[in-house]
Amino acid sequence: MNDLSEVLYTSDELARRVGEVAAQIDADYEGREVLLVGVLNGAVMVMSDLQRAMKSHVQMDWMAVSSYGSGTQSSGVVRILKDLSMDLEGRHVIVVEDIIDTGLTLSYLMSNLASRKPASLEIMTMFRKPEAARMDVAVKYVGFEIPSQFVVGYGLDYAGRYRNLRDLGILAPHIYA
Ligand code: PRP
Ligand code: MN
Ligand code: MG
Secondary structure, eight states, X not given: OTTEEEEEEOHHHXXXXXXXXXXXXXXXXXXXXXXXXXXXXXXXXXXXXXXXXXXXXXXXXXXXEESSOSSSSOOSOOEEEXXXXXXXXXXXXXXXXXXXXXXXXXXXXXXHHHTXXXXXXXXXXEEEOGGGGGSSSOOSEEEEEOOSSOEEBTTBOBTTBSXXXXXXXXXXXXXXX
């Protein structure tokens, strides 16, 4: 698709990396059932692939949040648009994200979820941008560190589009200029 100026990771490379992370999670949680909590909408692809790459028992649940209120500037407040169906108490929870950019969404989400008394709580993100290093929450599983550019595909959108691209790529500037 020529809406991309560059492909950063092909679908094969993404699948291979998800497989590695899945194996690491399987090993780390041996004998314990994991609950994957996906953050809508971006995490749909990685949630789907991660689960199928895992060999252990796994359950899933979803949340939808909004970070940016009405303004373009982040308010620092994250609103829950759809909450989990499950009770987290006593469960081994891994929050699954497509990307951590500023880290705002996850730092809010982690303190919110921690208050629900899970047995353990970790984060898996497919991509992380450098700015996210500033956030005060530890990310246990990272697929790829990527540059601060406008990336789309594998769940990541621009104005709701491009999530269905199988590769991760840089959106060509003429699309959003
Ligand atoms: C994107 C992405 C993460 C969040 C990361 O979601 O999927 O959830 O932003 O940004 P942050 O680290 O700066 O908080 P978005 O709000 O675009 O919603 P979407 O998943 O439906 O695309
Ligand atoms: Mn998201
Ligand atoms: Mg988005």
